[in-house]
Amino acid sequence: MTTSHSLHPINLSVIKTACSNCNLRELCLPLGLTHEELERLDDLISTRRRVKRGEHLYRSGTAFDAIYAIRSGFFKTDVLLEDGREQVTGFQMAGELLGLDGIGTELHTCNAIALEDSEICSIPFSRLESLSREIHTLQHHFHKVMSREIVRDHGVMMLLGTMRAEERLAAFLLNLSQRFTARGFSHAEFYLRMTREEIGSYLGLKLETVSRAFSKFQEEGFIAVQQKHIRILDVAGLKALMNHHA
Amino acid sequence: MTTSHSLHPINLSVIKTACSNCNLRELCLPLGLTHEELERLDDLISTRRRVKRGEHLYRSGTAFDAIYAIRSGFFKTDVLLEDGREQVTGFQMAGELLGLDGIGTELHTCNAIALEDSEICSIPFSRLESLSREIHTLQHHFHKVMSREIVRDHGVMMLLGTMRAEERLAAFLLNLSQRFTARGFSHAEFYLRMTREEIGSYLGLKLETVSRAFSKFQEEGFIAVQQKHIRILDVAGLKALMNHHA
């Protein structure tokens, strides 16, 4: 996909950190930038960090000063209530941004936790704002990303507010499938990185209900489940489930 | 609060449209701008529009080119599924922005409907982007507004995902109360602009459940309800309801 390795054999770490060489650039923040603009963005994203499975990328209540692009891996974000209740607010995969929730108060308002060993790029927010004052395309794209996050949240509200358990799970699986497809993975076969309890929290259901819905889908031939391994056998069937909420 | 009327007696319409004279400027987009910056923002917000009760400010699927600041009145936003299910995604009051959902796709993704006769200021989005490339404070504040919208949505997800009917309604009433207070109205007494069905859609409940919860709150002495007129008698009681989800 790129010949950079042969052109710059010396400094591997620079190559690895640069957006210009990242195969996620069409999914991530750099979308639509010219080559020159991309290099200016590269300057800004100096730090890359590994986050091991189970570790927090950031915690609710801590100071916000950067947003994070997922280079590889898988995350969840959640909010905890004082009485211990947890709501998973999203699952994020490569090319997606984390931390947008912190801009408003300059404190993170949720926890971001790696569900597998992951790598992220830190983007210092004040520098991103500076650069997007100079690069219109970057500014506009960033606004689009934030807006899409709002729209995504509306989708979750719809899911939680109007759908029954099996519809929620069907919508969830179809959404994951679509996002894996966009990243070049199989649309029909994937491993879940999260537990039934985490899926349940996201979907507003108890883990037992999630488990039962998986079993039901399997009985009806929509999917094949083996613990975290999912094979989707009948996309149309799952979609149909969401329309007749009889 | 302002002496502008006596200084500029001629052109009333200009006075009325200007952010610099708007008493919502501390709640709305102009927050934190200098006088000079405010005037530049005024130039941008040329059109003001009345929206009568029941009318759409915009519809899902139509072209996006402006965001809207509510100068007076009350709105709801909702998303409709093909099969007719409706999810109210929010209720907006004076000083709040509408239309942020449209930036991502350049199409509105929800409907915005006035719940009472209202007035809004149109802010052409591309001009807002231009100006915020020049005025750092405006740029930053706009980002904060979008971020807070995301955080608000997370709050709704928490509500829908983990709370039971009465907790949801208590949270809803306390949220309204707080927002009325911020606008200088009574925190304890207000008129609901929406029907039980709209509240139910927002909270993921059927209208009958909402009605029953109102009756229950009244029986227990937390509030006094008379149709759309609400008086909050025991804020602590409502808050307590949300913590023991026994």
Add this chain to the structure above:
DNA sequence: CGCGCTGTTGAAACTTGTCAAAGTTTGTGG
């Protein structure tokens, strides 16, 4: 002044949650 929309209340049905037990996988330390 009445018709329609909105709201209230009751009883039955249904969905999901709770509690419990057993099976399976994963990870760790010997």
Add this chain to the structure above:
DNA sequence: CCACAAACTTTGACAAGTTTCAACAGCGCG
């Protein structure tokens, strides 16, 4: 590399909460 413990998943029976269906009351708009 195996064994054991911990974490996760599945399934069943029962309970609880919410929806559904239905009837009626009240307010408000025309």
